[in-house]
Every structure is written in structure tokens, then in C-alpha cells.
Amino acid sequence: MNISKRWFRSGGAGWHPGLYEWFFSNTRRGIELRAQDEELIYGLLEAVLRPTHSILEFGPGTGNYTVPLARRCTRVVTIEPSETMQEYLRRRLEQEGLTNVEARLGRLQDWVDTSDKFDGALVIGPLYYVRDLKEGLLALAAALKHGGWSIFNVPLLTPEGWFQFLNELLARRRVYLRYAEETIKLAEETGLKVERTGTVGTTRKGLNLVVQARRV
Numbered sequence: 717m718n719i720s721k722r723w724f725r726s727g728g729a730g731w732h733p734g735l736y737e738w739f740f741s742n743t744r745r746g747i748e749l750r751a752q753d754e755e756l757i758y759g760l761l762e763a764v765l766r767p768t769h770s771i772l773e774f775g776p777g778t779g780n781y782t783v784p785l786a787r788r789c790t791r792v793v794t795i796e797p798s799e800t801m802q803e804y805l806r807r808r809l810e811q812e813g814l815t816n817v818e819a820r821l822g823r824l825q826d827w828v829d830t831s832d833k834f835d836g837a838l839v840i841g842p843l844y845y846v847r848d849l850k851e852g853l854l855a856l857a858a859a860l861k862h863g864g865w866s867i868f869n870v871p872l873l874t875p876e877g878w879f880q881f882l883n884e885l886l887a888r889r890r891v892y893l894r895y896a897e898e899t900i901k902l903a904e905e906t907g908l909k910v911e912r913t914g915t916v917g918t919t920r921k922g923l924n925l926v927v928q929a930r931r932v
């Protein structure tokens with residue numbers, strides 16, 4: 717086994733929900749990144765989300781987007797590989813009194829094409845840790861109805877992307893950095909028509925690319 721395989725754990729490993737929330741609520745970088753992320757993602761959701769929609773969310777983590785989503789649509793199914801994150805999310809949903817969210821354990825790449833097709837899918841974070849981006853996007857497209865929307869992000873091959881790559885080494889998670897053009901091309905190849913994009917980050921070239929696309 718090579719050293720990289722021995723060092724890195726899966727993208728669902730090593731998460732501490734309390735620490736994760738602390739970073740985004742108490743550090744300058746975390747507050748700035750979350751504010752930018754939310755502004756962009758809520759703007760995109762505004763254009764596509766309808767109250768009747770049934771939504772699939774991969775990698776909900778602590779539920780930063782799950783809670784507002786659940787309040788604005790009929791049903792949310794979440795797919796999360798980390799049991800620690802899932803437990804935190806379940807407690808949060810209970811506290812919020814939300815009963816229209818079904819929290820399941822799993823990974824994006826393992827999603828199988830079932831008869832349960834969704835009006836929309838949100839994937840904020842998971843694609844950082846998926847080695848084969850095409851495989852991840854194919855799984856995402858397979859979960860959607862024709863015309864269904866998706867909003868996902870990928871980390872960029874930029875100095876800020878490398879900074880994130882190094883940070884995540886501490887948690888022994890491997891981040892896969894991408895070019896924006898490569899991501900858009902792969903999305904189109906997997907049957908996702910890209911409608912809008914934006915960049916989040918505290919530097920000129922940014923940290924990640926956010927994409928809104930529809931299944932053709």
C-alpha cells in the first residue's frame with residue numbers, strides 16, 4: 717500500500733460538528749467564507765426552489781442549508797457518510813421541530829439510480845473529497861428528474877485552494893482541486909446543463925466554484 721493510501725482517510729472521516737460550527741461562527745475567515753457562500757447559494761436557490769419540491773442533499777454536515785431548505789420545500793432527504801455529523805443534524809432538526817427531513821447514511825458516489833427522482837439536489841462540500849469528479853456528477857445527475865436542478869461546489873486549483881488542501885491534511889482528508897473549465901465541461905458531459913456559476917473565497921482567484929445546473 718502506498719503512503720498516500722495509508723495517510724488519507726475518507727471525506728466522511730474526522731469531522732467534529734462543534735468545531736466546524738465554531739470555525740464558521742467565530743473566526744474571521746470562517747465568518748467571511750460562510751457569508752459569501754450563503755449569499756451565493758441562497759441567491760441561486762431563490763431562482764430554482766419551489767415549495768412543492770422534493771430535495772436531495774448530499775453532505776448536509778451540521779445542517780446549515782438543511783434547516784432553511786426544509787422550511788421552504790415539501791421534503792428533504794440527506795445523505796451523509798459521517799455518523800457524528802448525522803447525529804448532530806438529527807438533534808438540530810428535532811430542536812427546530814422539522815419533521816420533513818429523512819437523514820440517511822451514505823456517500824454521493826454510491827447513489828444508485830432508483831425510481832425516487834428529485835426536483836433538486838444540493839451538494840455543498842462533498843465533491844471536495846471525490847477523486848473521480850465525473851463519477852460524482854453522474855451520481856448527482858442520476859438522482860434528478862429531467863429538468864431538475866442541482867447546486868454544487870468544487871474546490872479550485874488556486875492558491876486559496878492549495879491552502880485548503882494543506883488545512884485538510886491535518887484531518888487526513890484529501891481534497892481534489894479542479895479547474896473551473898474542466899468542471900463545467902464534465903458537468904455538461906454528464907447531462908447537466910450549467911446555467912449559473914459563482915466563486916467563493918477571500919482571494920482574487922477564490923477557493924471554490926459554485927455551479928447551478930439542470931438535468932437535461
Ligand SMILES: C[S@@+](CC[C@H](N)C(=O)[O-])C[C@H]1O[C@@H](n2cnc3c(N)ncnc32)[C@H](O)[C@@H]1O
Pocket residue numbers: 726727728729731774775776777778779780781795796797798801822823824825839840841842843845846
Ligand atoms: C465541508 S462539510 C459541508 C457541510 C454542509 N454542506 C455545509 O455547507 O455546511 C462536508 C460534508 O460532506 C460530507 N461528505 C464528505 N464526503 C462525502 C461524500 N462522498 N458524499 C456525501 N457527503 C460527503 C462530510 O462528511 C461533511 O459532512
